[in-house]
Amino acid sequence: MSRTQKPPVADFFASPTSGTAPLKVLFTDNSTGEPTFWIWDFGDGINSKHALNATHTFTEPGKYNVNLIVTNENGSSTKIIPEHITVFK
Numbered sequence: 001m002s003r004t005q006k007p008p009v010a011d012f013f014a015s016p017t018s019g020t021a022p023l024k025v026l027f028t029d030n031s032t033g034e035p036t037f038w039i040w041d042f043g044d045g046i047n048s049k050h051a052l053n054a055t056h057t058f059t060e061p062g063k064y065n066v067n068l069i070v071t072n073e074n075g076s077s078t079k080i081i082p083e084h085i086t087v088f089k
Helices: none
Strands: 012-015 018-020 023-029 037-041 047-049 054-058 062-072 075-088
Touching (some): 012 075, 018 023, 023 075
Parallel strands (some): 018 075
Antiparallel strands (some): 012 023
């Protein structure tokens, strides 16, 4: 018996979301729908592919938009959080 897989719904959690540079942040995937492919865009020109969870270090002060795209065989979903990470000098 095969089950029908639904398209995923992107969701994630970041910790911490602010601090001084260099700021190391752990991004945890909370997506539903059993995604099989992940693309993280950290807003500073760096992307991470194929990683369920990702750790990224922000080296420059600023506010960063974070974007997660998740995909499975039935579709894809994107979640963007504007100015989610704030890095101070």
